[in-house]
Amino acid sequence: DAGVTQSPTHLIKTRGQHVTLRCSPISGHKSVSWYQQVLGQGPQFIFQYYEKEERGRGNFPDRFSARQFPNYSSELNVNALLLGDSALYLCASSLHAIKNEQFFGPGTRLTVL
C-alpha cells in the first residue's frame, strides 16, 4: 500500500511569492494534518482537516491556509512568503480525527530566498 505522498519534494521561492503544497493521504484515511519543521526543532502543527472540514489550527498567521478535497487529498497554501517560512512541510494522515496514530509523508522542503 502506498504511504502518504507529498509534492513537490523541493521548492525554491522568493520573498512575497505564493506557494501551494500537495498531499495525498493513505488510502482510507480521512484526516490530514500539516506540520512545519524548521531546522533543529520538532514539527509544529499548522492545520488538521477531517471530512473536508477544518478541525484544528495552530499558531500560524492568516497567510497560511489549507483545504481538503472530496478524495481526502489536501493542499497547503502560503501567501506573501517570508524568509522565515523556509522549512520542511510535513503532511500526516490518520484514519479518524482523534486518537489515531498519524502517518507522515516525506515532506516538502521549501526554501525562501
Add this chain to the structure above:
Amino acid sequence: DQQVKQNSPSLSVQEGRISILNCDYTNSMFDYFLWYKKYPAEGPTFLISISSIKDKNEDGRFTVFLNKSAKHLSLHIVPSQPGDSAVYFCAASATYSGAGSYQLTFGKGTKLSVIP
C-alpha cells in the same frame, strides 16, 4: 513555552546495549503520547504510542514507560542496533481538547547514535 521537552539533544550507545530516551511534558491535558523516528530526508515514522490509562506499552524491542505523576515518559530500545541511529521525537496530544482536533505537540528530538 515548550510543552514537550527532550532535554538530551544527542545520545550514543553501543550496539546490543539499551538505549533510553527521555521526554518531559508540562500540559496536564495531554493524554496520548507517541514516539517517532526520523531519518534524514524522510518524514517521521511512527514507532509506538501509549495512552494515559497505561504506564507501559511494549512492541518488540521498543517499550514506552509513562509516569503521569512526574509528567515523564521514556522510550527503551533493547537491544540497540546500528539501524536505530536516527532522530527520535516524543509527541503528545490532548485528545479531549475539544472540536475533535488531534494536533500533536512535538519535542525537539534526540539524535541517537548506535555504535557498532
